[in-house]
Amino acid sequence: MGTSFGGVLAVFPALTDGTVGQKFSGTNYAMMFFGYAIGVAVFGILIGIYLFARGISRKQVTKA
Incomplete structure (x- = not known):
C-alpha cells in the first residue's frame, strides 16, 4: 500500500502535464491532487x- 501511494504521487506531475498541457500546470496538479x-x-x-x-x-x- 505504501509503495503504491508514493509511486502514484511521484507520477502525478508528469501525468498532469502530459494530459492537459503545461499552461496551467500548477492549478491542474492542485485539482488532481485534491x-x-x-x-x-x-x-x-x-x-x-x-x-x-x-x-x-x-x-x-x-x-x-
Missing part, C-alpha cells in the same frame, strides 16, 4: 463503515 485526497477520505470512511457493520475489529484487521 481529487485524490477526497477519494482517500471518502473511501476510508466507507471502508470503516463496512468493517464496523461486519463486526470486524481493528485487532483483526491489523493481525498478520
Whole structure:
C-alpha cells in the first residue's frame, strides 16, 4: 500500500502535464491532487463503515 501511494504521487506531475498541457500546470496538479485526497477520505470512511457493520475489529484487521 505504501509503495503504491508514493509511486502514484511521484507520477502525478508528469501525468498532469502530459494530459492537459503545461499552461496551467500548477492549478491542474492542485485539482488532481485534491481529487485524490477526497477519494482517500471518502473511501476510508466507507471502508470503516463496512468493517464496523461486519463486526470486524481493528485487532483483526491489523493481525498478520
